Amino acid sequence: MIPEVQRVWHANWQVYGADKVWKQMNREGIRLARCTVERLMRRLGLAGARRGKRVRTTTPDTSAPCPLDRANRQFKANRPNELWVSDFTHVSTWQDWLFVVFVIDVYARRIVGWRVSSSMRTDFVLDALEQALYEHQPQLTDQLIHHSDRGVQYVSIRYTERLAEAGIEPSVVAVATAATTPWLRPSTGCIRPS
Numbered sequence: 001m002i003p004e005v006q007r008v009w010h011a012n013w014q015v016y017g018a019d020k021v022w023k024q025m026n027r028e029g030i031r032l033a034r035c036t037v038e039r040l041m042r043r044l045g046l047a048g049a050r051r052g053k054r055v056r057t058t059t060p061d062t063s064a065p066c067p068l069d070r071a072n073r074q075f076k077a078n079r080p081n082e083l084w085v086s087d088f089t090h091v092s093t094w095q096d097w098l099f100v101v102f103v104i105d106v107y108a109r110r111i112v113g114w115r116v117s118s119s120m121r122t123d124f125v126l127d128a129l130e131q132a133l134y135e136h137q138p139q140l141t142d143q144l145i146h147h148s149d150r151g152v153q154y155v156s157i158r159y160t161e162r163l164a165e166a167g168i169e170p171s172v173v174a175v176a177t178a179a180t181t182p183w184l185r186p187s188t189g190c191i192r193p194s
Contacts, residue, residue, distance in 0.1 A: 004030055005040045017041075017048025075147075077107035081138040084112065084168075086148045088125065101125050103132040103146075112136050125153045126162060133166055140167040147171040 008024050009016055016024065018038035025032055041047065077083040088101035099120050103113035113132030117124040129146075138144045146163055148154040150172045163170050 001030075001032055001036070002040055002044065004032075005037060006044065006046070009041070009046050014046075015049035020048065075106050077105075079142075080105055080107045081136060081142040081144050082107055083145050083147060084132065086113075086125065086128065086146060086154070088120070088153075099124065101128040103128050105132075105136070120153065122153045122156045122158050126159055129159070129162060138166065138168070144168045145171050147173070149173055 004025060005021060008021050008028075012020070012024065018034065018041050021041065022032065022034045022037040025037065075083070075085065083106040084103050085106055086101065086103045088099055091098045091100055096118060099117050101115050101117075101124055102111045104110065105112045112135060113128040113130070115124055115128040115131070144167070146168045148171070153159060154170075155172065160170060
């Protein structure tokens with residue numbers, strides 16, 4: 001079957017992945033399990049074309065001092081302004097990529113601050129934090145924890161100084177894990193802008 005898999009892959013400009021090679025072989029009357037096609041393609045080093053390019057939204061700053069993980073992957077709060085989680089992602093538009101940052105109050109499961117930008121600068125995430133601070137006015141007695149990944153924007157001097165000014169304790173985890181918590185997934189609940 002190896003020559004048949006290679007033939008179909010080459011006949012289709014070397015862009016077909018295992019699914020399309022398997023479907024084409026079935027159309028030609030060559031019966032083979034899809035997993036077998038995938039295994040043979042992997043063994044031969046054949047792969048389908050991938051669309052788009054990967055956008056890297058978080059670059060860790062390993063030289064910067066990193067705050068502790070105070071949330072400890074326990075995303076529960078007993079009252080408002082106890083734990084805020086912040087992260088950002090990218091959105092493809094017709095012209096370019098846009099970046100969306102959000103700050104979520106874990107207790108209310110509501111977005112308390114957000115911004116959209118065409119760049120990933122510190123000002124971008126700082127603006128979302130400022131919106132959350134302005135609208136929800138946490139008190140020093142709240143002992144608010146701000147949880148994020150260790151992207152350069154979140155461990156920057158300006159961002160950490162602003163957290164300190166507001167009396168907020170920073171909490172940082174490994175890159176790209178702050179917003180991948182189960183309670184953030186749409187299937188488990190709704191996160192509404194406030």
